[in-house]
Amino acid sequence: MEIPGIVGAGLIVIGAGLGIGKIGGSAMEAIARQPEAANKIQTAMLIAAALIEGIGFAALFAS
């Protein structure tokens, strides 16, 4: 049976979602621990999330 591409895309989206979730969670923890560094953490978090998101979209469009 042939697995449709969309299933792979779904898997990648799950992975990307988990990854972004992990980044967000860790960032929250980091901000809670060091509220004065919130700005830097936020920036780093957004960049990391954006990079993972890029992979997710690439997968979606490749399928």
Next chain:
Amino acid sequence: MEKLLNDFSVGLFFWQMIVFLVLLFLLKKYAWTAILVSVKAREDKIKEGLEAADKAKEMMRQMKEDNEELLAKARLEREGIIKAAREAKDKMISDAKLKASEEADKVIKSAQEAIKAEKNAAMNEIKTHVAELSISIAEKILKKELAADGKQNELIEAAMNESKLN
């Protein structure tokens, strides 16, 4: 992916690029430079102002410190002067007292000496007076006693006896 390529509109891309680049050029020339320069200028001015205020504050602080130092110095000096004056006064008084007592002693001493001398003189005078008086009395008595001749010989004899005894 195929759908994306199919959706790609060359015309939209073309116009978008032209409009965007024109916008970029115009904004750069007429807006961004002015805005960024003005913002920077204002920030610099605020920074300068804050620095100047800090400097003024520091100067005020320094001045106040100087004033206080000066004041403290003046106070110290005043105290020193007062102390010295008091000491001088005390010394003067004590000196005067000492001198006065010395003078007094001297006066008393000389007075005593004078009194002593006077007394001695008076004593001597009295002594001579008494002596003269007694001599004159003795003379008068002798004159009266020796008026008779026998008496004179008797006396000579008595005196001769006395000297023989010795």
Next chain:
Amino acid sequence: MLVKRLFSILVLTFLLSPLCVNASGDSSAQSEPNVKTEIKEYIGHHLQDSYDFTIWHEYGIGFPLPIILVDEGFHLFMSSKFHHGEAVAESNGKYYKIFHGKIYRTDAEGTIEMDEATHHPSNVKPLDFSITKNVFSIILISILIFWLFRNFAKSYQHSMIPNKKGRLLEPLVVFIRDDIAIPNIGKKSYGQYMPYLLTVFFFIWFLNLAGMTPLGIGVTNNIAVTFGLALITFIITQFTAKKSYWAHIFWMPGVPTPMKVILAPIELLGVFVKPFALMIRLYANMTAGHVVIMSIIGLLYVFNNWFATGAFLGLTLFLSVLELLVAFLQAYIFTMLTALYFGAAAAEHDDHH
């Protein structure tokens, strides 16, 4: 005060915009039995560029835009000739017809021949440089941006403090300088990139916001637009790159030689992947936002009862607010990553990573 009032009006407009779309879909939804296909088509139509500036499709409120075609000659005519895609337009002896949102050359009757293999029409596609709805919107928004910032910049001539509009925009300009450009590019060389970063940020943000108005101009959910922006970022990155940037790509310093050989092609690929991701991210985020909001409004008609109406309206409102945030966030991320790439290009010392 004025700014505050203006802002609240703007917010209200954004929040109500799905309802307006809603209202426009209303009349046709009841007449057609198959609501789901109708909704799907409506969403597809909404996302697509169009040759007329339609504001209210059902009542024909809108105006035509010029069509410019290059097809063995130059063709210029108004889109009203197509009668909203229903008629064949004639120009300089050639006939054109709109089929699924694209212009094809046809014969006088307007026959579209379908290719059996690809399911695409086999008719000739002329080079299309029409001022479409999206192009028109870009021009409009660009004029708005220019007017806003020109005004803002001029207000500095009179005083050190900008006017009311400027006071709203100035923090954003300072934010881009202090939180995006300087940390990512460095104090030494950020100046030369500032005009592009500022322009691209406000361009994307304003277009994203325009996409949320009831006018339905989704410019940033066109791959051509995001491709153009990513292309400029790519070109600026390569052309301002210093020696150490290329050294990091082809001969990574501080790594053993066999690793250098392996890393070089990966890094080289990365040079192209970075702007590609930039393009896809903006496109996909904006498209997804529109699709989700439209779909949820569509669900309103699928369920068609009072409970669903309340629930989905609430959800739409919430998602619209979220989309407002996304509109800003995507502009921010695009600018941020662009600055990051510029920073890598402008870095000078070798030990910098």
